Amino acid sequence: MSHAATHDHHDDHHGAPKNFFQRWVMSTNHKDIGTLYLIFALTMFFIGGSFAMGIRAELFKPGMQLMQPYFFNQLTTMHALVMIFGAIMPAFVGLGNWMIPLMVGAPDMALPRMNNLSFWILPFAFILMLSTLFMPGGGPAGGWTMYPPLALQSDSLAYVVFAVHLMGISSIMGAINIIATILNMRAPGMDLLKMPVFVWSWLITAFLLIAVMPVLAGAVTMLLTDKYFGTNFFNPGGGGDPVLYQHIFWFFGHPEVYIMILPAFGIISEVVPTFARKPIFGYKAMVFAIACIAFLSFIVWAHHMFAVGLPLGAEIFFMYATMLISVPTGVKVFNWVATMWGGSMTFETPMLFSLAFIILFTIGGFSGLMLALVPADFQYHDTYFVVAHFHYVLVTGALFAIISAAYYWMPKWTGNMYSEFWGKVHFWNSVIWVNVLFFPQHFLGLAGMPRRIPDYNVAFANFNMISSIGGFLFGATQLIFIGVLIHCAFFSKKKATDRVWEGAKGLEWTVPSPAPHHTFEVPPVINDDELAHGHVND
Amino acid sequence: MKQETTRSPVADGDDSRRRGVRRTVTVLVAIVAFFFLISFVQIVLMK
Ligand code: HEM
Ligand SMILES: [Cu+2]
Numbered sequence: 001m002s003h004a005a006t007h008d009h010h011d012d013h014h015g016a017p018k019n020f021f022q023r024w025v026m027s028t029n030h031k032d033i034g035t036l037y038l039i040f041a042l043t044m045f046f047i048g049g050s051f052a053m054g055i056r057a058e059l060f061k062p063g064m065q066l067m068q069p070y071f072f073n074q075l076t077t078m079h080a081l082v083m084i085f086g087a088i089m090p091a092f093v094g095l096g097n098w099m100i101p102l103m104v105g106a107p108d109m110a111l112p113r114m115n116n117l118s119f120w121i122l123p124f125a126f127i128l129m130l131s132t133l134f135m136p137g138g139g140p141a142g143g144w145t146m147y148p149p150l151a152l153q154s155d156s157l158a159y160v161v162f163a164v165h166l167m168g169i170s171s172i173m174g175a176i177n178i179i180a181t182i183l184n185m186r187a188p189g190m191d192l193l194k195m196p197v198f199v200w201s202w203l204i205t206a207f208l209l210i211a212v213m214p215v216l217a218g219a220v221t222m223l224l225t226d227k228y229f230g231t232n233f234f235n236p237g238g239g240g241d242p243v244l245y246q247h248i249f250w251f252f253g254h255p256e257v258y259i260m261i262l263p264a265f266g267i268i269s270e271v272v273p274t275f276a277r278k279p280i281f282g283y284k285a286m287v288f289a290i291a292c293i294a295f296l297s298f299i300v301w302a303h304h305m306f307a308v309g310l311p312l313g314a315e316i317f318f319m320y321a322t323m324l325i326s327v328p329t330g331v332k333v334f335n336w337v338a339t340m341w342g343g344s345m346t347f348e349t350p351m352l353f354s355l356a357f358i359i360l361f362t363i364g365g366f367s368g369l370m371l372a373l374v375p376a377d378f379q380y381h382d383t384y385f386v387v388a389h390f391h392y393v394l395v396t397g398a399l400f401a402i403i404s405a406a407y408y409w410m411p412k413w414t415g416n417m418y419s420e421f422w423g424k425v426h427f428w429n430s431v432i433w434v435n436v437l438f439f440p441q442h443f444l445g446l447a448g449m450p451r452r453i454p455d456y457n458v459a460f461a462n463f464n465m466i467s468s469i470g471g472f473l474f475g476a477t478q479l480i481f482i483g484v485l486i487h488c489a490f491f492s493k494k495k496a497t498d499r500v501w502e503g504a505k506g507l508e509w510t511v512p513s514p515a516p517h518h519t520f521e522v523p524p525v526i527n528d529d530e531l532a533h534g535h536v537n538d
Numbered sequence: 539m540k541q542e543t544t545r546s547p548v549a550d551g552d553d554s555r556r557r558g559v560r561r562t563v564t565v566l567v568a569i570v571a572f573f574f575l576i577s578f579v580q581i582v583l584m585k
Contacts, residue, residue, distance in 0.1 A: 110559045175566075215577045218573075218574050
């Protein structure tokens with residue numbers, strides 16, 4: 001690896017190694033590794049998406065259409081694992097890699113070689129996990145939550161556990177790198193409370209990752225030893241308890257869902273001020289709200305387990321703790337709206353996706369609030385209402401924020417403007433079809449349709465067909481995104497300016513577009529007027 | 539440990555930054571190990 005780096009020293013202008021292998025496989029450059037993460041996430045997004053198309057095709061009509069039930073279960077399990085660990089999380093890590101050093105004025109991540117390792121573990125982990133689909137026993141089929149004893153029946157458990165370990169190691173190393181970068185590599189004068197909200201959101205998210213990924217690793221290790229090494233952690237026959245698995249899993253699982261939304265909050269907090277041409281309303285409150293949400297996310301896990309039969313006191317505690325999260329979340333939504341209030345807004349594609357996020361994520365928050373009510377959850381638990389809830393927060397929430405960020409920073413990455421026309425076509429189709437896809441699932445859930453099943457009562461036929469049509473069109477719409485990306489990177493004739501957006505503030509806009517291979521080798525002199533939050537303490 | 543990707547005088551010369559990174563990583567790795575082990579302890583204590 002040192003060869004690649006020494007080579008860099010001689011290359012003066014661009015500085016990127018010319019050799020493909022050296023540049024991409026041995027990369028220690030935060031921008032190249034960020035690009036690798038983003039391409040990987042996009043690939044996984046389409047693989048996970050193809051599983052979703054299979055699921056919606058089977059559910060298009062009642063009755064068994066296309067596949068065996070066991071294969072259907074593999075599709076739902078793999079869809080979730082691929083989207084969560086392969087698409088959403090790596091996309092945020094890619095955005096963090098690209099933008100955090102640029103935003104705090106650092107020459108690179110604090111640990112560039114570990115950065116390379118964090119990325120290159122992932123393709124192996126996912127090849128390992130996806131390969132189980134082609135094995136005689138098939139892939140994991142017990143759901144992404146891997147509850148025992150069901151998950152223990154799977155022949156591929158050992159492969160999946162090892163893949164999850166690899167993903168966990170990758171995330172932990174990525175998180176350590178991000179924290180070390182933010183705490184130690186900021187340019188002089190970039191005080192913590194002058195950092196962009198996106199950087200803050202990642203700092204806090206990285207601490208969540210560090211606390212909960214090891215717990216997931218512990219939980220799946222216990223699954224493995226229960227299946228193959230004769231332990232009885234979760235086996236009542238040997239004095240264990242399967243409900244304990246659920247506690248451990250959700251102690252990871254709930255913070256995990258916030259890992260997938262806090263960086264999204266950060267992105268929205270960058271995009272909205274830029275296109276409203278106003279500084280964010282209540283910067284310190286925004287940072288504090290993220291920290292509060294992160295703290296609360298550790299004491300709400302059992303809201304996923306209301307129906308297992310917890311003691312009444314626990315049900316009430318977890319219900320109120322969960323409802324408490326609405327307070328800091330409400331602060332954030334209020335502040336985004338207040339930022340736009342009286343601003344001179346324009347509606348370029350990143351802003352459109354961010355606006356859709358604010359509205360649609362809030363719908364997901366409200367359905368979450370409904371699920372947090374213990375007596376209501378007794379009815380909604382394990383129905384399509386839950387499926388509708390988490391797709392509003394994850395698709396129109398996390399994914400829309402990622403797409404918004406891609407449009408927002410793409411000109412900085414490629415040096416070219418994307419096609420605004422096709423961006424808007426992508427946006428309007430996405431926002432319409434995603435609602436056709438997921439909104440009817442609320443009704444299905446309220447009417448009692450269970451999740452994770454390949455067949456259903458004919459009473460649910462109409463809404464399922466509508467949902468499937470929305471699903472196919474939402475899936476097809478994402479091909480437009482590929483077109484926009486390729487056009488922007490390779491064919492667009494319209495060059496981006498350094499600032500790109502009229503209202504954009506922050507260090508990342510002071511470097512040329514496309515961002516050169518090395519930036520801030522000499523720490524920038526921080527001018528508070530250039531920063532979005534340079535004057536918070538005045 | 540030299541950061542080879544950069545020619546930055548800060549990364550090369552500044553010892554405090556390098557020590558800061560090291561201290562941060564040490565603390566974080568300790569947290570990771572703690573949470574990994576606690577998940578087993580929790581199970582063993584609770585069952
Ligand atoms: C506004 C705050 C939120 C509240 C009050 C809330 C509440 C809940 C509750 C009570 C459940 C369990 C439902 C059940 O299984 O019966 C649930 C499930 C879920 N939530 Fe949320 N939620 C919130 C925000 C989010 C966010 C921001 C995300 C992700 C970005 C998310 C992702 C999920 C997922 C993935 C599940 C389903 C997990 C599974 O069983 O597979 N939620 N939520
Ligand atoms: Cu939760």
